[in-house]
Amino acid sequence: MRIVIDRKEKSWLLNGRLKCLWLAFAIAVKVFLVILSGPALGEAAMPQISLNPDYTFPTKDTPSGVEVNSASLVENTSAWNGHVVAFTGEAIGEAMVRGNMAWIHLNDDAYMWKNIEEGAPLGGYNSGHAVWIPADLAMKIRVFGDFKHEGDVVKIVGRFHAACPKHGGDMDIHASTLEIVRVGHPVRHVFNTSRAILAGFLLAVAFALHRIRIIVRRRHTL
Structure with a gap:
């Protein structure tokens, strides 16, 4: 009788272990599929944010390469995701070269064309966009905006990503063209x-x- 009970206990233990192993295997497969599909790598599906009618948004008739500002891209990010857009702004900081590509930042705020020292009225905070662009195009920018300089104003054309899968889910524009609209210059700070x-x-x-x-x-x- 004792032998029969021992065999049943061993059978239950074996079945329990098999179930645990099967559950662990199923969880591992699920995690692997999630990683492979992208969310764990910053490629989660974009949540569909409702349109803000106060800012520009694309329609089915919107042409490729239409000019758009940073406020519209931020406020209607889901609608603009994947569209080829034109973006104009002042190059600030510096070009951060990564191999044959480079990061640049373009500001399209109220101080893009003229800074406060040159008579621009106060117009809110700074705003702009990060741009991923071929390094040879980025090298066309001669003057970057900082405390002592008003940067080149440039126009780029590229594809807007609300959550770029190649750059950790960051919002950016992958540009293919760059045009200098206005050359930058030194800024003279008058002692007040x-x-x-x-x-x-x-x-x-x-x-x-x-x-x-x-x-x-x-x-x-x-």
């Missing part, structure tokens, strides 16, 4: 005398208040 006087006055007030605070605290401790 009135601001300097105001800053000096505020510094003196802050120092006086600090001294008064120290004197008051000393009197309270006596």
Whole structure:
């Protein structure tokens, strides 16, 4: 009788182990298929974000290479995904060369054509787009925008990716052409005398208040 029970227990244990192994195998296959299909590598299917009618979006009649700004690409990213677009902006920073390709960044904000020092009114924050482009085209840019320079304004044409599968799911444009629209130039920063006087006055007030605070605290401790 004991032998029969032992055999049944061994049979149950064996069946339990086989079930565990089968479950582990099924999970491993599932994970492998998920990785192979892309989501684990940043290629998850794009969620369909509803259109924002306040910004430009493509229709079935929208031609290839239509001009679009960064705000529209961000606000209606799902609609523009995969479309060939034209994008114009000021080249800023530097070209980051990666083999025969390069990253550049183009700003199309309110300061693209003229900076504040040259009389541009305050127009909000900076905005732009990352562009993946052949390095030889990126080398056509001579002046990149920074504190001392207004960068070249360039126009590129390329395919917009809302979540690029080649670049970790980042939003970018893979450009195939680049045209210099306006050559950049040095920026002359004029010394603002009135601001300097105001800053000096505020510094003196802050120092006086600090001294008064120290004197008051000393009197309270006596």
